[in-house]
Amino acid sequence: MISPTVERIQLAPGFWSSLRRLGIEARDIARQAQLPTSLIQQPSFTIEPYFAIWQAYSDLIGDVGTAIVKLATAFETAHYPPSALSTFHARDYREALTRMSRYKQLCPPENLRIMEEGDCCTIELDGRHAEQSGPPVLLGTTLAYLIELGRRGTGQSLTAQRVEFSFSLDSTQALEAFFGCRIRTGADGNRLKLHRRDLDRPFVSYNAELLEMLTPALDRALDEHLRSRSLCEAVKQLQKRNLVGGRPDIRIVASELGMSDRTLQRRLRDEGTSFKHLLAQARHEQALSYLADPSLDIKEIAFLVGYEDQNSFYRAFRLWERDTPTNWRVRHEVWRSELVTGPV
Structure with missing residues (x-):
C-alpha cells in the first residue's frame, strides 16, 4: 500500500545525480540549507526541508533563472521515475501532458491544471500548501520541465507563447532564452502558455508496449x-x-x-x-x-x-x-x- 503521508515528498531519483553533473554534492546542499546530511539522504521529506533543499540549490547557483535552466536540461531521461517515464513514452505531447497532470497527484507539493482555448494551451501550477508557496527555483523548474519534456519527446525545439511567475527575478534573460518567449514576473500565478498546435506533435519516443505495462500499475497506485x-x-x-x-x-x-x-x-x-x-x-x-x-x-x-x-x-x-x-x-x-x- 502507498503510505498516506501526503505532506511527505519524494525527490525524483535523478535529482542528486543531476546536481552532481552540475558540480554540486549533497553535502553542499546540506551545508547551504543548514540541514543534517543524514536528513537530506532520506527518501522523503516534510515540506519545510524539501523547500529548503531547493532553495539551497538556487542559492549555490546564484541566479534563479540560471538554476532553473541548468537543472531542467541536466536531468537525464533515464532517471525519470515511472510516472514521468510514462509521459515521455506517450503517443503525442497532449497525451504526455495529460498523463503528467494525472500522475502529478502522486508527487506533491503541487498539481497541474491544463486548459486549452483558442490557439493556446495554459498549464497552471496549483499548490497544495497554501500557507507556503514553494521556492521560485522549484516552481520554475516544474514549468521548465514541461516544455523540456515536449522537446525531448518530439525531437523538436519547441517554444512557449508566454510564461508567468508569481515571484520577481533579478534577470529573465536565461529563462527567456530557454522558453523562447517573454517572461512575466509578479503575476497572480505560475503558468506556462504553449502553442496549442504543438500538442498534436507525435512523440518519437512513443512506446505502446511500455505504456501497457506502466499505466495499470500507475493507475492502481493513484487510486490507492x-x-x-x-x-x-x-x-x-x-x-x-x-x-x-x-x-x-x-x-x-x-x-x-x-x-x-x-x-x-x-x-x-x-x-x-x-x-x-x-x-x-x-x-x-x-x-x-x-x-x-x-x-x-x-x-x-x-x-x-x-x-x-x-x-x-x-x-x-x-x-x-x-x-x-x-x-x-x-x-x-x-x-x-x-x-x-x-x-x-
Whole structure:
C-alpha cells in the first residue's frame, strides 16, 4: 500500500545525480540549507526541508533563472521515475501532458491544471500548501520541465507563447532564452502558455508496449493514494478540530465518521497507517501553520496542538523538524522575506 503521508515528498531519483553533473554534492546542499546530511539522504521529506533543499540549490547557483535552466536540461531521461517515464513514452505531447497532470497527484507539493482555448494551451501550477508557496527555483523548474519534456519527446525545439511567475527575478534573460518567449514576473500565478498546435506533435519516443505495462500499475497506485488520502485527511481534519488542550479520542472521531473505532483502526491499518500516526501528522501540520503566525507565542501553540506543557511540544517538534519551534520560526521568517526581497 502507498503510505498516506501526503505532506511527505519524494525527490525524483535523478535529482542528486543531476546536481552532481552540475558540480554540486549533497553535502553542499546540506551545508547551504543548514540541514543534517543524514536528513537530506532520506527518501522523503516534510515540506519545510524539501523547500529548503531547493532553495539551497538556487542559492549555490546564484541566479534563479540560471538554476532553473541548468537543472531542467541536466536531468537525464533515464532517471525519470515511472510516472514521468510514462509521459515521455506517450503517443503525442497532449497525451504526455495529460498523463503528467494525472500522475502529478502522486508527487506533491503541487498539481497541474491544463486548459486549452483558442490557439493556446495554459498549464497552471496549483499548490497544495497554501500557507507556503514553494521556492521560485522549484516552481520554475516544474514549468521548465514541461516544455523540456515536449522537446525531448518530439525531437523538436519547441517554444512557449508566454510564461508567468508569481515571484520577481533579478534577470529573465536565461529563462527567456530557454522558453523562447517573454517572461512575466509578479503575476497572480505560475503558468506556462504553449502553442496549442504543438500538442498534436507525435512523440518519437512513443512506446505502446511500455505504456501497457506502466499505466495499470500507475493507475492502481493513484487510486490507492486518493482513497487513502480521502480517509486519512478526513480523520486528520477531525483530529485538528479536537486538538486544543487535549488528545482527540478515536471513538469520537470514528463516531463522527459513522463507524466503530475498531472499523476505523482496521481501515487505517489497511492503508498502512494508524490513528496515532495521523494524530502526530495533524499536530505537526497545525504547529507549522501556527508558527507562521507571529502573533502566537510558543506556549500558546503548544496548547493549540494538544500538548499540556511546552517541554512536550518541544520534544515532539525536534522529532518532526530536527529543530526547535523558535529556530524554525526564525528560519521561516527569513526564508519568506528572501522570497519577497531576495537574499541579503
